[in-house]
Amino acid sequence: MDRSKLKIRPIIGMEIHVQLATKTKLFCACPIEFGAPPNSRVCPVCLGMPGVLPVLNRTAYEHAVRTAIALKCEIARFTKWDRKSYYYPDLPKNYQISQYDLPLGFDGAFDVPVDDAAVSNAPADGAPADGEPEGGRPTDGGSASGRPESGVAAGLRTGRSPRKTSGTESTGYRRVGIIRAHLEEDAGKNLHEKPGITQVDLNRTGTPLLEIVTEPDLASADEAYNFCVELQRLVTYLGASEASMQKGQMRFEPNVNVAIEYDGREYRTPIAEVKNLNSFKAVRDAIRYEIERQVSEWMADPDYVINKRPKENRGWDDVRGVTEFQRGKEEAHDYRYFPDPDLVPVEVDDAWIESMKDSVGELPLERQARMSSEYGLSSADAATILADRATADLFEEAAEAGHPPTLGKQFISFWSAHANARNTTIAGLGIDAARLGELSKITADGLVNATAAAIIAEKMLSSSDTPTAIAQREGLIQTRDEGQVQAWVEEAFTKNEKAVQDALANPKKQQQARGFLTGQVMKISGGKADPKVVGKLIEEKLAKLSQDL
Amino acid sequence: MPGKIDDAQVRHIAMLSRLKPTEEEVRLFSEQLSTILAYFDQLSEVDTTQVPPTAHALPVSNVFRPDEPHVPFGPDQALANAPRRDGDFFAVPKVLDQESA
Numbered sequence: 133m134d135r136s137k138l139k140i141r142p143i144i145g146m147e148i149h150v151q152l153a154t155k156t157k158l159f160c161a162c163p164i165e166f167g168a169p170p171n172s173r174v175c176p177v178c179l180g181m182p183g184v185l186p187v188l189n190r191t192a193y194e195h196a197v198r199t200a201i202a203l204k205c206e207i208a209r210f211t212k213w214d215r216k217s218y219y220y221p222d223l224p225k226n227y228q229i230s231q232y233d234l235p236l237g238f239d240g241a242f243d244v245p246v247d248d249a250a251v252s253n254a255p256a257d258g259a260p261a262d263g264e265p266e267g268g269r270p271t272d273g274g275s276a277s278g279r280p281e282s283g284v285a286a287g288l289r290t291g292r293s294p295r296k297t298s299g300t301e302s303t304g305y306r307r308v309g310i311i312r313a314h315l316e317e318d319a320g321k322n323l324h325e326k327p328g329i330t331q332v333d334l335n336r337t338g339t340p341l342l343e344i345v346t347e348p349d350l351a352s353a354d355e356a357y358n359f360c361v362e363l364q365r366l367v368t369y370l371g372a373s374e375a376s377m378q379k380g381q382m383r384f385e386p387n388v389n390v391a392i393e394y395d396g397r398e399y400r401t402p403i404a405e406v407k408n409l410n411s412f413k414a415v416r417d418a419i420r421y422e423i424e425r426q427v428s429e430w431m432a433d434p435d436y437v438i439n440k441r442p443k444e445n446r447g448w449d450d451v452r453g454v455t456e457f458q459r460g461k462e463e464a465h466d467y468r469y470f471p472d473p474d475l476v477p478v479e480v481d482d483a484w485i486e487s488m489k490d491s492v493g494e495l496p497l498e499r500q501a502r503m504s505s506e507y508g509l510s511s512a513d514a515a516t517i518l519a520d521r522a523t524a525d526l527f528e529e530a531a532e533a534g535h536p537p538t539l540g541k542q543f544i545s546f547w548s549a550h551a552n553a554r555n556t557t558i559a560g561l562g563i564d565a566a567r568l569g570e571l572s573k574i575t576a577d578g579l580v581n582a583t584a585a586a587i588i589a590e591k592m593l594s595s596s597d598t599p600t601a602i603a604q605r606e607g608l609i610q611t612r613d614e615g616q617v618q619a620w621v622e623e624a625f626t627k628n629e630k631a632v633q634d635a636l637a638n639p640k641k642q643q644q645a646r647g648f649l650t651g652q653v654m655k656i657s658g659g660k661a662d663p664k665v666v667g668k669l670i671e672e673k674l675a676k677l678s679q680d681l
Numbered sequence: 682m683p684g685k686i687d688d689a690q691v692r693h694i695a696m697l698s699r700l701k702p703t704e705e706e707v708r709l710f711s712e713q714l715s716t717i718l719a720y721f722d723q724l725s726e727v728d729t730t731q732v733p734p735t736a737h738a739l740p741v742s743n744v745f746r747p748d749e750p751h752v753p754f755g756p757d758q759a760l761a762n763a764p765r766r767d768g769d770f771f772a773v774p775k776v777l778d779q780e781s782a
Contacts, residue, residue: 156749163750171754172754172755175754179754212736219697281722322776332771334759387686424779466697471737479742
């Protein structure tokens, strides 16, 4: 069979576990601390002792609901807690408390930026989730063209109901349906390093996790990668999770299969779920591998299709870059869910939902677009400022009294450098908005130049004086007094005759020599000369000299 | 008591619970569990057609705890009743299965 005659469309859905940013566990007050000594953050509740009473952490519930709101989910007015039974040493109660039939959020949608170029350069790489027509996309060698897959058919293939947010979606975004979002407790850790025994550390047991399940709307490994990045950005922006990969606070489980079109017919490979990935790169690499593996398996075995083979779990081997079949746990998947009698239901009223909606506010992508147009920032710079919500808030406050584009440049350059050097955010530097705004304004107004602004910024870190006061004290106010600047220009010309000759007579070096002379004047002035005035006076001087030649 | 719970179901539940009952125990438990279930069956004699379904026996909802830490057990207290420990870890027979979700 000729591989190039196949039209391949990956179908990818994600299951994600996000650790919520609470100080304590979901159903007990044990502190959550990554890297604490083994079994030092436990109590009778999370150890699964008999007769204990779990009590729900309100902050965890609110973080979960706020995230669900940001994912445009419907919020359940009534939820309960269910026991999911399984026996494993890292789960001392022998059941996990979760939400089974009444998740706190459902039927949502999340827009993920999609690299346009990547999509159009990869002709075989996936179909649109919905809304977009299939036509206009190049097909593999032009064979099997004219497949009438409309947006409606694409919707039907996942069996989902029509989206409440149907209509045109912005180009460059993939709308990913969210099936559900629910809260559950994490298990502990089993360590298998010692021969003969398994070591169990129960510190992590009971940590709040938000599980998010998407529709199979992602159409390539790159889209899945972008989805994960964007989700991380969302939850950190909301303050709902620290979302540190290193600490395992986000774990991903892609469900992958492929639709293969061959000789006018479509074949679907069986779905594989890749378990427990903990980096964006692993998500992308594992999905790429799965797509290729499934196509190869189907080419070798025509019965490798969804109705003839069961869904399988696979593990990702990061070192070898392959996924491996994991023993079927079909029988073990008998979780015997039932309502937890120790926990009472949660009922959410309008006032509570409204207050949580208010705290969600404007979402990162929307805010990025607005800040970019409102303040004249590039999209990338706006994204950088938005990486931390408090910093974005500070920027907007400072922009009111300042010069926004200059403020943006200063945030991206020296302010973020100072923040990084101190291992904090710009907001964490503790400089008030008024002073930040003022520095951008006096820079934009030409009172100080860019070099001086950086020096002033440094001084602002250890002084509460205004930038203008610092500039005056440090002698950094730019000189626009033409008599003074003229004297500096004269000095620079006298000291640099070669450059003056080049500027006058050497066409190849003219530009360079002018730049050099400008730099020399700035240097002689101690950075105080206004570059605009310097430029003007140098031009006048050169014009005069060339007349005299 | 004729099989409300048959031997195969007992073996299945035992497998899920990582228990290995003998054949004799399987028969004994299937009999006992059937008796227990039959006893509970008496509840279905009550007419509940007018009673709305509930997820909880108490008419209470929204019991929360603030997100404030208590002082947890230290490892020695946590491991005091452990059948076996290895340093500050619980030690259990080697688990060969992959991480369970």
